[in-house]
Amino acid sequence: xxxxxATSSFxxxxxxPDSSDSKKKRLGNGSINLGGIKSKTSSxxxxxxxxxxxxxxxxxxxxxxxxPAEVFKNEDGVSFHPPRTFINQLPDWSMLLAAITTVFLxxxxxxxxxxxxxxxxxxxIDPFGIGKIVQDGLVFRQNFSIRSYEIGADQTAxxxxxxxxxxxxxxxxVRSAGLLVDGFGSTPExxxxxxxxxxxxxxxxxxxxxxxxxxxQVDTWVSASGKNCMRRDWLVxxxxxxxxxxxxxxxxxxxxxxxxRLSKMPEEVRGEIEPYFMNSEPVVAEDSRKxxxxxxxxxxxxxxxxxxxxxxxxVNQHVNNVxxxxxxxxxxxxxxxxxxxLSSMTLEYRRECxxxxxxxxxxxxxxxxxxxxxxxxxxxxxxGSEVTRGRTQWRPKNAKISGNVGQIPAxxx
Numbered sequence: 001x002x003x004x005x006a007t008s009s010f011x012x013x014x015x016x017p018d019s020s021d022s023k024k025k026r027l028g029n030g031s032i033n034l035g036g037i038k039s040k041t042s043s044x045x046x047x048x049x050x051x052x053x054x055x056x057x058x059x060x061x062x063x064x065x066x067x068p069a070e071v072f073k074n075e076d077g078v079s080f081h082p083p084r085t086f087i088n089q090l091p092d093w094s095m096l097l098a099a100i101t102t103v104f105l106x107x108x109x110x111x112x113x114x115x116x117x118x119x120x121x122x123x124x125i126d127p128f129g130i131g132k133i134v135q136d137g138l139v140f141r142q143n144f145s146i147r148s149y150e151i152g153a154d155q156t157a158x159x160x161x162x163x164x165x166x167x168x169x170x171x172x173x174v175r176s177a178g179l180l181v182d183g184f185g186s187t188p189e190x191x192x193x194x195x196x197x198x199x200x201x202x203x204x205x206x207x208x209x210x211x212x213x214x215x216x217q218v219d220t221w222v223s224a225s226g227k228n229c230m231r232r233d234w235l236v237x238x239x240x241x242x243x244x245x246x247x248x249x250x251x252x253x254x255x256x257x258x259x260x261r262l263s264k265m266p267e268e269v270r271g272e273i274e275p276y277f278m279n280s281e282p283v284v285a286e287d288s289r290k291x292x293x294x295x296x297x298x299x300x301x302x303x304x305x306x307x308x309x310x311x312x313x314x315v316n317q318h319v320n321n322v323x324x325x326x327x328x329x330x331x332x333x334x335x336x337x338x339x340x341x342l343s344s345m346t347l348e349y350r351r352e353c354x355x356x357x358x359x360x361x362x363x364x365x366x367x368x369x370x371x372x373x374x375x376x377x378x379x380x381x382x383x384g385s386e387v388t389r390g391r392t393q394w395r396p397k398n399a400k401i402s403g404n405v406g407q408i409p410a411x412x413x
Contacts (some may be wrong), residue, residue, distance in 0.1 A: 001347070131172050138278045139174035139221045143239055146214045154271055154397065156209035156291055159329075159342050162246055163322045166234045171218045189268040194258050197230075199321055201251040202347045203284045208245050209341070215239040221278045228265045229253050230273065233283040249284040260352070287346050291389040292364070294378040299362035303331040304382075306359040318352040324388050328377045331361035332392075339396035348389045358382045371396050 107377045113407070131142030140236045145306040150161040174180045186196055210216050217239040225231035229251050312323045319366035324347070329337075353359065359379055377390035 034242075038286065041353055051359045058092060067083065069293075082325065084328050104167075104387065111202070111401070115307050131169065131176065133176055134219075135221075135338070137177075138174075138276060139219050140166055140169060140176060141217060142217050143215055143217050144168075145162060146216065152210050154209070156341075157202075159206070159232075159345070160235070160322055160326055162206065162209070165218050165236070166220070166248055167320075167322060169218045169234065170232055173220055173222075179276075187269060187272045189266065189272055190254070190389070192267060193263075193269075195254045195266075196257045196264055196354070197252045198255045198262075198349070199232060199250050199252050200229075202247065202248065202321075202349075203250070203287060205284055206246050206342060207346045208243070208408045210238070210245060215247060216346070221280070222276055223280055224274070224277050225251055228276075231282065233280075235283055246284045251280040273285055282394060286389075289391075291346065291348055291391055292376045293375055293386070293389065294362045294364055295375060296362075298365050299331075299378070301331045301333055301363040303361040308355050308357060310355065313355055318354060319357075321349070324349070324379060327359060327361050327379055328388065328390050328392075331377070332361040332375060333365065333370055336365070336373055336394055341396060341397050342392055343372075343395040345394040346391045350386045350388060353387055359387060371399075 032327045049373050111412070131140055133139070144165050146157050146161070150157050154159040158397050171180065174187075180192045181188050190196065215238075217237050218234045219237075222232055223231045223233070230253075232252060234246070234248040235244065236248075237244055252263055255261065256263050256268070292298075306327050308323065312319050314320045328347075329342075359381055362378040362380070364376045366376065368374060373394040374394045375394070377388075377392065378386065379388040379390070380386050
């Protein structure tokens, strides 16, 4: 009917001579409802149009105009509907549009009323893992949420997860300082001289392993170590309580990535990194005990045929440091893994290995008469060349560890 009215307004139809008379005969003095428009009888006929005085209904405060149904009356006053045609069978799209608009406005109102502020301080801590520089630009801080795929059989984060967090913060520290150009932590001057950083010694002390859903805060900083070395320390804490979870200290040297030989620190490189050195003591006291070199006769447990996968290589095309730890633990006896957890670890990296290397993992267990267990480790190539020496300490699972609130060492310069 709406379409018919619109069509007639643009294209007037000239009535036939007998159309008026036929309408009079059919309609007589009846009335027609045309959506609220009221018209009196014209002089040429008795056609009446009555208005619908109903107020338009409201949906959620929005007025919705509902056109009344059209009803005709004949001369006897009997109501009847006009004949069904293609035009007046079309749906009334105004109703659908009004409903869609109402739903959209209600949804927009609810959206604007939402409070996006975190309900707990640990809900949105460093959500993008970018981290930030703190303490006069000398300390880099980054937060990590422990994911479900980062926990092991003990329902806690694995040592590999902890070590990956340490490595990630070290790289992001260099990047945030604007020194990362190519490779793992290479500065602009290092790139000019084909130099890369390699770790030679690592000490890690784990007081408690985080669990799934925990958020840990990792702080890292660098210091000078001798003339040609750099020391990097880490402090891992529970972001909610401040409890110290892990402490780690490492020594790094430079290696020429073309000749694969160790190199002295050039003065140009020293000038780049010295402004970021913190004059502080290591966060882990150095274990000066010599690491034992194992052989076939002194090792109690041997695992052979270990080979790196493509995913084990880093951007410098040698095996990632964290992978060495997994290989070392491959030969650790299963009863120790089931009843104890790794509490501390000292590693000496003696040479790198590539994707074609085949390695052997050797372990010897020392019985000191207490619940604590100490193990000696050696990772070597099939030809006997040493890759990594190590020593690990193990404590009984669920042992009570007296935690403390750790503080970043102050710069004593």
